[in-house]
Amino acid sequence: MLIRLAWKSFKKQARGYLLFFFSMVFAVMVFYSFATMTNEQLLQRSADTTRNVISMLALGNMMIVFILIFFMLSASRFLIENRREDIAIFHLYGLKYYQICLLFIFELLFIGLLSFISGILLGILFSRLFSMVLLKAMDLSLQVKFFFSTSAVTGTGLVLLVMLGLVSFQTFWLVSSYKLSAKRKEKESRRRISQLAGWQKGLAVLGVVLLLIGWSSAVFYLSIVRALIERAGFIGANFYTMIGIFSMCVVGTYLFYGFTLRWYYGRKTKSGYQNLRLLSRSDSLFRSYRERNFLGSVTILLGLALTFLGATAAMVSIQMNGVTEQAPVSLMMDHEAFEKIQPTLDQEVNYEHQTLTFKTVGGLQQLEFPGEGVEERPEPIDLIALSTYQRFRKLSPNLAPVSLNSPTSAVMLTPFQTVFKDYWHYSRDVHLVDRDLTVQQLETNYLGDSTLRYARNLLVVTDDTFENTQGITYQIDAIEVADQQEDILNQLVAKNVEADWIAPITADLNWRNQQLTGEVFEGDFGKENPDTYTSYRSNYTSYQEAYRANRSSSGLSLFVFTFVVMTFIIITASTVSLRQLSDTSEQKERYRLLNRLGIPQKSLEQLVYRENQMLFFPPVLLGMIHSFFAIYVLSQVVESANYWFVYLFFGILFIVYSIFFYLTYRYQKKLLL
Structure with a gap:
């Protein structure tokens, strides 16, 4: 039995x-x-x-x-x-x-x-x-x-x-x-939560205020960070601002579900007495209160999941954009290595070629980290002549057009410009051993991987300045081939050139009394004099190798986090459906009574529709708003990233929840009516 x-x-x-x-x-x-x-x-x-x-x-x-x-x-x-x-x-x-x-x-x-x-x-x-x-x-x-x-x-x-x-x-x-006695207590709780005390209405208003403050702080994120950066430092200002925005959104979300929605559903309006709206609001009031912690958690987790996916997509786009900076043409290599394989290249592939001449000199350019101080350390600086730069633009069209205002003007090329331009500030004054230069503008560096050169800073200067400045001259050859010949080119390089660090230099520089002294000379003498700066450069970089390495790691990250977020969206939608269906058997009697009282079938269907709607869509919409403002914060920090992928998932999230909403509504309507 x-x-x-x-x-x-x-x-x-x-x-x-x-x-x-x-x-x-x-x-x-x-x-x-x-x-x-x-x-x-x-x-x-x-x-x-x-x-x-x-x-x-x-x-x-x-x-x-x-x-x-x-x-x-x-x-x-x-x-x-x-x-x-x-x-x-x-x-x-x-x-x-x-x-x-x-x-x-x-x-x-x-x-x-x-x-x-x-x-x-x-x-x-x-x-x-x-x-x-x-x-x-x-x-x-x-x-x-x-x-x-x-x-x-x-x-x-x-x-x-x-x-x-x-x-x-x-x-x-x-x-x-x-x-x-749980059943009886639940019925008592239905009557108890229908009225809000004064302090509860205050919390309802506070929930909305905290959400608005959190979202507004995201819009003015950079201004808030700049205001705090002198007190808390660069890292501290960003950390405290992000934690503050996140905390306000979390607290505001839980107050919104616990009190704001409860006040909203409990209000009395003229339209509330039409088409069973009073009954649906009463049920939504109790359900939103009973599920307040669950709905708040789902909202926060959905926002975090979308934000995490957006951050991953941003890092992927930065990583892939960096391929063009690292290898603007098919192959860039040291001049001696190029001369070694040039006869083979002439026989096997059709290519365009240009030799870039660089000069490494001793210099100093202050770098300011807001809230962290100023870096004032002499080090090697690479120079390239304006005429060489302009010729290379024919092979690398991503390079910005450049013209110099005066013989002492320079244009600085930096990979940090695309990501940290609102945080790291380079001084306009550049001190060399025998002259001073003024940086008139900053541009993104599309002259190849920085490991091909000695210095992190690269300046475009006039031809006269380049010729008359003392330093170590070296050459890099840029090679461009058609896409279908990329594999042949890389196979030839792999057979004839072994990747290596070459041609070390040592910089013995001093900065005293606003004066730069010392020199840069060839050879590695770092062990003999620990106070010197030693640098090597790599002998080649390949676009195909850089693309495959970055595509492999970025594609892997995006694949994993996409499946995880998709799984989370489906699982949370399933959980909402289960909670909506959890007391369907108890609602049968109520709908049977309404049917006996002569309530039209269409009105009962609308009642089921509204009850499902009020449970499914608040966490979706609020979660997407949270994520939108979080992505907006990321876009202010990393402007060059692409965020279209996470906006695509906004649509996927809405579609998945809409499907579960419709299926739950149809299934519940079948059970109740």
């Missing part, structure tokens, strides 16, 4: 378990696919990226585990709360609480076993697709074969058992603390 009663109870809740089951299947599939890719043989064939790939996939798996734990604990809690009447019946039949717990735990284990088997089967089918997407994202030309990993299956099973163990412990705690 008891077994039949338990089975009947389970079948009655089977539809509620269905969404839980499908979400678990999806999560197990993604976890298994990531674990399979970690062990897959194709990764072992790319030894230079294997460690990074395994580490990133392991990080992605760990994030998915935390998402799964959050989902399973939240879902199981409300599935149990939805069966309070069953607990009472089992208790009346003489079952002890630990026996009732065992019944629920066996149900969860049964659902977990089905989810594990289905997720593994789907993972086996889709892991190859995920591997292909990963290889495409990393731009690796490897053939993907079917691969089954027993260790991935074992690892997925162990993780699922651990999570089911946590859920079982939670089940035992919830059932053992269950009280038969």
